[in-house]
Amino acid sequence: MFLDSAAVKEKAAETITSEVAQAIEMIVAAIKDGKKIMIFGNGGSAADAQHFTGEFVNKFKIERDPLPAMALHPDTSVLTAIANDDGYFDVFRKWITAFGQPGDIAIAITTSDVELKEDGHSANIAYALKEARGKKMKTIGLLSDKSVDVVKMVDLAIKAPSKDTPRIQECHEVILHTICEIAEAELK
Secondary structure (H helix, E strand, C coil), X not given: CCCCHHHXXXXXXXXXXXXXXXXXHHHHHHHHCCCCEEEEECCHHHHHHHHHXXXXXXXXXXXXXXXXXXXXXXXXXXXXXXXXXXXXXXXXXXXXHHHCCCCCEEEEECCCCCCCCCCCCCHHHHHHHHHHHHCCCEEEEEEXXXXXXXXXXXXXXXXECCCCHHHHHHHHHHHHHHHHHHHHXXXX
C-alpha cells in the first residue's frame, strides 16, 4: 500500500535530511567557486528542473543576484534537432558536452530508474550523467525507491521514500524548495 502524501514527506524528513544538507553544501560551494548548476529530467521531472532553474536564476524568497542554473530541455529547437539527428538518448548529454565544466553540478531528476543503452528507459539521463562524470562535474540524483542503477551513476543520491510517482514528485518539490531557500540565504 502506498503511503499518503504527508506520510511520505514525514518519512523523507526522517531519512534523507543528511543527503539534502550535503546537496546544499555542494551547490553553495560550487556557486561560490564560480560554477553552475545543470538540471534535467523527463516529463514532470523536466517541469521540476525548469521550476528549480527559475527559482535560482530569478529568486526564491529574497532579493539577490541571479544564481547560475540551467534546465537542459526548454530549447525545443535544440532538443528536437538532437533527438531527430542523433536520438533522444543524447538530448541532455550534448548540453553537458557543450556547457559543462569541471566542478559544475549536474542534477538528474527521475521518479524511476535509468538504462545506459540508446533505447533504454530514461537513457538520456544515463548518458548525461556519464558525460558529466567524464567532465569531472559533480552529480546529484533526485531519485526514488524505484531508482537502482542510477544511484551508482551519481555522487550523491537523494531518494524520495516512495514508489508512487505522484508522492515522489511531491517530495522532490519539497526537496528542491528546501535547497533553494537555504542556498539562496547562504549566497545572498
